[in-house]
Amino acid sequence: MNLFYNIASVLIGILLIFFGVMTLMKKKKIAFSVLTFIHAALFIGFGILGFTLMGTEYEVITILAMLAFTITFLIVMLTLYKKEPVKKDDDDPTMKK
Secondary structure: OHHHHHHHHHHHHHHHHHHHHHHHHHOOOHHHHHHHHHHHHHHHHHHHHHHHOOOOOOHHHHHHHHHHHHHHHHHHHHHHOOOOOOOOOOOOOOOOO
16 A cells, blocks of 8 residues: 555656746746755655555655645645736726726
């Protein structure tokens, strides 16, 4: 059962690297991209660590760590990955003064 979590963790880490690169290229959000790369490295690292801890009583630690990384990344997404407000045009003909 832990094999699924280890593989999923490595895949999530790879997807986060791709997402961080795209965010850095398109939106130029450096702080968010750096935190995304850190979380990606943690996901990949603990996914690989989970393969080495298979069959021991410590394999649950990797699953709990992945849960913690997911929660912290969601907090980062909610705080740093905000959409920028859309500017309204003053030349809108439907707006009457």
